[in-house]
Amino acid sequence: MTNTVRIIPLGGVGSVGKNMTAIEYEDTIVVIDCGLMFPEDEMVGVDLVLPDIRYLLERKDKVAAIVLTHGHEDHIGALPYLLPMLDVPVYGTPLTMGFVRAKLREHRLQNKAELHTVVPGEVTRLGPLSFEYIRVTHSIPDSVATAVHTPVGTILHTGDYKFDPTPVDGRTTDEAKLAELGKDGVLALLSDCVRVESPGWTPSEREVGEAFDRVFGQAQGRVIITTFASNISRVQQAITTGYRHGRVAAVVGRSMENNTTVASELGYFAVPDGALRPIDEVNSLPFRRALFITTGSQGEPNSVLSRIASGDHRQLQLEPGDTVIFSASPVPGNEEAVSRTINRLFKQGATVIYGRQELVHVSGHASVDELKRMITLTRPRFAVPLHGDYRHMALYARVAQEAGIPRERILIPDLGTVIEFDDRGHGAIVGQVPAGPLFVDGISVGEVDHVILRDRRMLSRDGIFVVVAALEQETGRVVAGPDILTRGFVDPRDARELLDGARERVRAVCEAHAHGLSDWSFLHQKIRDALGPYLYEMTGRRPMIMPLILEV
């Protein structure tokens, strides 16, 4: 019998976010990453989206561990929800585990988790598998790729990466180790591909510092820089560059304050003494000496920056002459919200630096030439794109071919696709397991399904039209109502006639059909049939019609 190892992407494929990959060998499954995703527009009212882990829960005793590549939400954010279900040890680098610990503490789970801190170069043995951590550069310090040594061969999972020659912490991607793995033989490369639409190389994080330098050189009033709360290096660069220009910084926004505290305690955040002070203190400085680093780069409605832009932040009111820097790109889907925020900031008189005006943001992901470099360094037999929409994976296939991988050895997975490699050098997609998005809404995980979301979309389109009447059980006579309750459809004050007409029609339907009925659903349908065309004819709209008959 041949020996096989199976790779199953349970997240991070077909949409950017909620990363999770299962690696299965005989009776051992190890999960790499456990991320969440923020809902898309059509997932109405959903708070968070997690990977569906039915496949893992059905084989719970096989699951040996979760290994984390870095501390971003789309790689660790689902832990508070899924770790209690899986109940396995978690491995990650110091900063990653610092973020994990803070996150579990918020959910009061800190005592229930077995957490292991590992460092690049270290190897973790988990049954027949061993996991070797390799330093890579990304937009958060302490990111790693993982070489999974299996009896069938080595699987290299890149995590999120770029080849930044001058990262802020000076720790570059360990190319020597990658090349060594390549020399020893890599069976399959599982590669981040989300930036495959960009040619060439992603600029270094260092270049953002230089752009900050230029902006600080010209800024007259206060400077506000907004970026992702997890982008520790960016926050550090903003503060140190500002300090060189005589500015003292305050970090504003709970998530960003928490993250800088965690990073600082672990020694991953180094700014000059006195460069970072509380907001009140910075607020009392002359404008030319003040710098604020805030959350809200995605236009999130309740973020610090959105409140500043709307003029209702308690401590920070903009004045003409202030400069706001967007040190982040809008995540797909957030473009409108970001654009609204930028408009409002301009309207308050601020100079706003965003988009292509200055290099105040660079991606943390590899562009085309870096994706190729990863392939030429590691010389894998197979290439599998992860962490991308379908279009990213399709484009990656072209790039991998250009880097010398034959087309038949590039496997493009779907969510839940089972990829199997054997020890004779074969690899193929062999099946499909249940997978998909799991919605978190309020305190429930997974209870909100597609039916509920479809109803929410319908409710919002033309509103609702509730019709209530009380009928006498035996005679079918209407003894109260029909009454109508409507929202999001018409202004009831302007629509007296319309509503009177509807009531008349319902009454007629009841009189014609209610007598002797034992089940009201027939009558409900008759009411819908009568009202639907009437309301559409009168208004051109189709509210959701909901009849409810009470028996007296």
Place this chain on the structure above:
Amino acid sequence: MTNTVRIIPLGGVGSVGKNMTAIEYEDTIVVIDCGLMFPEDEMVGVDLVLPDIRYLLERKDKVAAIVLTHGHEDHIGALPYLLPMLDVPVYGTPLTMGFVRAKLREHRLQNKAELHTVVPGEVTRLGPLSFEYIRVTHSIPDSVATAVHTPVGTILHTGDYKFDPTPVDGRTTDEAKLAELGKDGVLALLSDCVRVESPGWTPSEREVGEAFDRVFGQAQGRVIITTFASNISRVQQAITTGYRHGRVAAVVGRSMENNTTVASELGYFAVPDGALRPIDEVNSLPFRRALFITTGSQGEPNSVLSRIASGDHRQLQLEPGDTVIFSASPVPGNEEAVSRTINRLFKQGATVIYGRQELVHVSGHASVDELKRMITLTRPRFAVPLHGDYRHMALYARVAQEAGIPRERILIPDLGTVIEFDDRGHGAIVGQVPAGPLFVDGISVGEVDHVILRDRRMLSRDGIFVVVAALEQETGRVVAGPDILTRGFVDPRDARELLDGARERVRAVCEAHAHGLSDWSFLHQKIRDALGPYLYEMTGRRPMIMPLILEV
């Protein structure tokens, strides 16, 4: 007394779309453009957005005419709704009026409108004002700027424009005329500014033809090109380039078919004989000879391209080897929908050309250096940005300053801002008239207001929870119900306990408070107070709670 002319933007300011500018001199008001806008995400369920013309309706006898700059929806689309209210003659160039006629015919208004076709160079006298039309290049043929000669001075309204040295129809912007106006003296330049975020010059439409040429040179299977239905020149270029490569084209999509018919009848659409054929005929050709031009470039759910991408277009099924070209940028707000369509097309095996891979789309608007060129040619005393979000107008102010206009003579309007110029060279913002968006939903114009939209957003967030009971009027005794109807909140099958608990609470509230009440609104509030915290505690969600009490 001084002589004054007033400029009032009633649309096209603060958001891109629904362009409309009123020019008022003594007893004459002329309206330039009458456009619509497609709703933003937060305008839930709204079909279209029009300019609010209360200001014009209140002075209806002063309104002398509507003058159109070109045939795009955001400049002519509101005519079928607003022209019947204003009932004035309409002026525009031949292609623009061709589109207007088709549009009015669709709304059965063709006999009620007084339409005048004008040509560049021509002058229309409207009371004390005269309107002179000047050819400009844009992404639709027959676009004009308008020089409005008033007793106070000349106002130059650019319309949408770029300085394309090699437009498809060979008719360039009339720079000689613009320079002549500049020599004679322009009081105020009202300038398109929507592309002010792009440095340099916008590439020529000709370059798109060259990109098509490269793609056709490599394409093996069928080619599908999607663009805006109104982009006549683009459709023509696609067809003629395809024909040179031995391909025969079909135009698929009602609006695009209509537009090419109108343009063709008026002589604005020239393709070789036999290059354009019906879809069935093109479908029977070998793949290497087939070309389809379709709507759907914005990911519109029911468009031809979306149906092709989902595999449910009756006549067109994709096969690996086919190439799809997105010859359009996503309009802000459509990014997610476009990205979903691209993913699906890749998944069907097509090669998809989009974004920055090839210059398969260029903007129809002036970039920074062209905006400056307009200023240096026309040497206006005042500059006023139109057709932009607030950020575009703020950035335009900087550009205009760089081009030599002093900051105090750059006036940034809001919707409804009254800008007044007098014959002594003064200009200022002097007031504000009612203005804003007017929503079209179904067959009503303006009936859907912010309250209805807020309700729709609330309905969609956590769904609804309708509670109904019938009470005996005198005793307050519950004689039927309480019954519950819920949508978009929980799956009723999984939530029996939750619903039982809610019913119990409602019953308790009725028993405690209903006796002797003459007005049920007190009881409604009590029910909301009891259910809100209960439902939130159990689910973490806050559905819209709607009690309805029937009196028996």
